[in-house]
Amino acid sequence: MTTIKDVARVADVSISTVSALLNGTARVSDKLAQRIWAAIESTGYSPHGPARSLRLGRTRSIALVVGDISNPFFTSLAKTVEARAVEAGYMVIVANSDEEPEKELKLLEMLREQRVAGILLTPSGHDPSYLQALARITDIPLVLLDRMLPQSAFDSVVVDNLAMARMATDYLVRLNHRRIALVIGKQHIWTMEQRLHGYREGLRLAGIAADPTLELVADTRIETAYEVVQRLLTQPNPPTAIFAANILMMLGAIEAVMDMGFRCPEQVSLAGIDDFPGSSAIRPLLTTVTQPIEELAERAVRRLLEKIDEDPASPRKTNPQTITLMPRLLIRDSCSRRIVPPQSGGSISR
Amino acid sequence: MTTIKDVARVADVSISTVSALLNGTARVSDKLAQRIWAAIESTGYSPHGPARSLRLGRTRSIALVVGDISNPFFTSLAKTVEARAVEAGYMVIVANSDEEPEKELKLLEMLREQRVAGILLTPSGHDPSYLQALARITDIPLVLLDRMLPQSAFDSVVVDNLAMARMATDYLVRLNHRRIALVIGKQHIWTMEQRLHGYREGLRLAGIAADPTLELVADTRIETAYEVVQRLLTQPNPPTAIFAANILMMLGAIEAVMDMGFRCPEQVSLAGIDDFPGSSAIRPLLTTVTQPIEELAERAVRRLLEKIDEDPASPRKTNPQTITLMPRLLIRDSCSRRIVPPQSGGSISR
DNA sequence: CTGAAAGCGCTAACAA
DNA sequence: TTGTTAGCGCTTTCAG
Numbered sequence: 001m002t003t004i005k006d007v008a009r010v011a012d013v014s015i016s017t018v019s020a021l022l023n024g025t026a027r028v029s030d031k032l033a034q035r036i037w038a039a040i041e042s043t044g045y046s047p048h049g050p051a052r053s054l055r056l057g058r059t060r061s062i063a064l065v066v067g068d069i070s071n072p073f074f075t076s077l078a079k080t081v082e083a084r085a086v087e088a089g090y091m092v093i094v095a096n097s098d099e100e101p102e103k104e105l106k107l108l109e110m111l112r113e114q115r116v117a118g119i120l121l122t123p124s125g126h127d128p129s130y131l132q133a134l135a136r137i138t139d140i141p142l143v144l145l146d147r148m149l150p151q152s153a154f155d156s157v158v159v160d161n162l163a164m165a166r167m168a169t170d171y172l173v174r175l176n177h178r179r180i181a182l183v184i185g186k187q188h189i190w191t192m193e194q195r196l197h198g199y200r201e202g203l204r205l206a207g208i209a210a211d212p213t214l215e216l217v218a219d220t221r222i223e224t225a226y227e228v229v230q231r232l233l234t235q236p237n238p239p240t241a242i243f244a245a246n247i248l249m250m251l252g253a254i255e256a257v258m259d260m261g262f263r264c265p266e267q268v269s270l271a272g273i274d275d276f277p278g279s280s281a282i283r284p285l286l287t288t289v290t291q292p293i294e295e296l297a298e299r300a301v302r303r304l305l306e307k308i309d310e311d312p313a314s315p316r317k318t319n320p321q322t323i324t325l326m327p328r329l330l331i332r333d334s335c336s337r338r339i340v341p342p343q344s345g346g347s348i349s350r
Numbered sequence: 351m352t353t354i355k356d357v358a359r360v361a362d363v364s365i366s367t368v369s370a371l372l373n374g375t376a377r378v379s380d381k382l383a384q385r386i387w388a389a390i391e392s393t394g395y396s397p398h399g400p401a402r403s404l405r406l407g408r409t410r411s412i413a414l415v416v417g418d419i420s421n422p423f424f425t426s427l428a429k430t431v432e433a434r435a436v437e438a439g440y441m442v443i444v445a446n447s448d449e450e451p452e453k454e455l456k457l458l459e460m461l462r463e464q465r466v467a468g469i470l471l472t473p474s475g476h477d478p479s480y481l482q483a484l485a486r487i488t489d490i491p492l493v494l495l496d497r498m499l500p501q502s503a504f505d506s507v508v509v510d511n512l513a514m515a516r517m518a519t520d521y522l523v524r525l526n527h528r529r530i531a532l533v534i535g536k537q538h539i540w541t542m543e544q545r546l547h548g549y550r551e552g553l554r555l556a557g558i559a560a561d562p563t564l565e566l567v568a569d570t571r572i573e574t575a576y577e578v579v580q581r582l583l584t585q586p587n588p589p590t591a592i593f594a595a596n597i598l599m600m601l602g603a604i605e606a607v608m609d610m611g612f613r614c615p616e617q618v619s620l621a622g623i624d625d626f627p628g629s630s631a632i633r634p635l636l637t638t639v640t641q642p643i644e645e646l647a648e649r650a651v652r653r654l655l656e657k658i659d660e661d662p663a664s665p666r667k668t669n670p671q672t673i674t675l676m677p678r679l680l681i682r683d684s685c686s687r688r689i690v691p692p693q694s695g696g697s698i699s700r
Numbered sequence: 701c702t703g704a705a706a707g708c709g710c711t712a713a714c715a716a
Numbered sequence: 717t718t719g720t721t722a723g724c725g726c727t728t729t730c731a732g
Contacts, residue, residue, distance in 0.1 A: 001407075015725095016728075017702060020728095046459070046463050049465055050465055051726045054708050054709065054725080056708085068429075070627060071627075075422075075425050083446065086445070091443050093442065093444075094442060095436070113396050113398075136394060222627060251627070255631050258633065353709055355709080364720080365710085366719065367718060370712095370718090373712095382717090398710070400710095404708090405709080
């Protein structure tokens with residue numbers, strides 16, 4: 001492997017001249033610059049990143065740690081993060097925590113060893129020991145993405161998840177639905193917790209009593225959502241609407257509905273969260289609450305880069321900052337107005 | 351930032367003892383080990399990766415460069431690659447080339463500077479200047495993934511793409527289709543070129559003359575596929591079957607078919623390539639040729655790790671190796687037997 | 701403008 | 717078993 005020394009020798013200049021040219025640290029005469037570039041070309045020289053990192057005490061990579069990169073939501077996030085980071089001269093290390101706090105912590109430790117310049121994290125844990133472990137790595141700029149950790153003081157960029165669920169529930173209520181089922185993920189994840197609350201709040205505001213049998217807990221995957229919804233639909237008095245609290249669970253739900261022979265939206269209305277490439281090939285077109293994913297990613301990267309740049313100067317002077325973005329209800333074809341039973345004609349609470 | 355020196359001082363041992371303990375290079379007495387671990391804990395020490403890399407001349411990250419991480423095919427690939435790499439103690443740097451050779455080359459240069467231990471690449475270029483630029487970075491172990499570069503001598507792990515298209519075409523032919531349209535991506539990408547040939551070969555073997563108006567060139571995205579298929583279907587004498595040569599184009603095609611009011615598979619049969627999370631929510635269920643994505647990723651990672659380990663020892667002695675995996679036809683509901691025009695008596699229904 | 705040299709944190713060879 | 721030290725490739729004073 002050729003080094004800066006070799007280049008200097010071949011170009012017949014000193015090491016520091018090559019370095020100056022490469023870093024724009026000082027002006028180098030055109031003639032020498034010429035010779036140096038030629039030498040770099042002929043030797044196939046490439047600056048040694050780790051050596052540079054060691055010397056400079058910083059690195060040009062940032063990390064993105066998500067729960068499941070195959071979840072289209074995270075994929076979109078990753079794509080934008082990568083694009084913005086590369087624009088800013090950083091490479092992106094992507095890591096999967098599989099939603100397992102322990103694996104996540106291990107990854108973070110590896111990332112810390114690599115001295116990544118900063119970390120974007122969708123935290124998978126929540127309990128005190130997790131929080132404490134997280135705190136250990138705060139010597140590296142960290143921004144939480146998509147999920148916050150309410151008890152702690154990290155910068156975060158999130159969407160108002162409570163509003164998301166409230167909007168969806170509210171919409172279904174306005175379509176006259178009263179028995180609205182929820183398919184939700186495990187609640188220790190902030191987004192899921194918020195969505196559960198948003199759903200309940202939506203019902204409460206409509207004066208509808210919560211029915212625990214309509215709150216189905218899946219685990220954020222298609223398969224489990226399929227199972228719980230299938231089971232629900234075999235019960236007597238099935239709901240007239242289902243709200244699935246993430247995209248994968250939405251997919252499981254709609255499959256179950258179709259497989260059980262229910263027509264959507266005529267018999268069961270379905271509302272969900274987020275879009276994904278290909279969702280437009282599903283009929284009926286899904287009514288969803290969508291998050292501004294690109295903006296989420298952009299804000300997070302921007303905030304992280306800010307922290308990276310400010311960190312050395314003013315040590316954690318600034319208060320942790322939370323940026324909350326608003327979702328949008330995208331009305332399409334998977335929800336329809338519930339026809340109230342013949343006789344009474346009224347639609348007052350039940 | 352605390353260093354190994356600090357740890358040594360706090361634990362009151364020498365630097366090399368700490369290093370020996372950390373690397374398992376030599377046995378350290380239990381008592382000292384105890385003290386050292388305590389010191390590491392109390393100082394929050396984390397080994398300095400770049401320094402280590404500099405010293406050892408190697409790094410613990412590998413790179414995965416794909417054309418578009420939001421393409422579910424690449425996402426699946428990335429997921430498995432990440433998992434296997436982490437198992438082997440490597441982090442994965444994911445980068446998007448956006449299918450632009452120039453951007454890709456720039457990324458590869460950055461990766462080379464970082465001295466990643468190896469690179470997994472789905473090459474986006476093909477012309478001589480690209481190949482030449484690629485050759486410049488071959489001091490880093492490189493394995494091509496999903497696509498090969500026939501003119502060059504790189505290790506590659508691919509699926510038999512020609513067979514993929516032949517299988518799909520053949521299947522449609524067996525269902526009695528004669529006018530089979532193809533939606534294909536730009537041909538300078540190996541996979542697309544192979545699929546085009548496979549399609550043509552499938553027709554040829556069936557004694558069907560190729561019809562250039564049925565070969566629709568999109569650019570691997572949903573939107574363009576939608577457009578070209580929509581245009582096709584407004585023509586007189588539309589095809590009775592469409593084969594879309596990747597998953598995104600398949601999605602665009604099925605949307606166009608539905609939006610134009612054609613029923614699938616009754617009026618138009620559709621065959622595609624690959625699955626994705628959520629494809630099972632699309633009706634009809636898509637008949638596709640699926641690639642063994644996990645195996646593809648696993649083989650590629652394995653080969654890359656081999657190269658990483660062998661490289662220093664026996665320099666490129668071994669011939670470039672190409673691993674070709676076989677696809678599988680997954681028959682579901684989007685293709686049906688074509689009913690031959692009235693008079694002749696028709697074929698057997700299925 | 702250019703050259704010599706220190707030192708970033710770490711590992712490993714060698715000495716004790 | 718433990719301690720001392722050279723040097724990985726680079727940037728950056730500091731002198732010429």
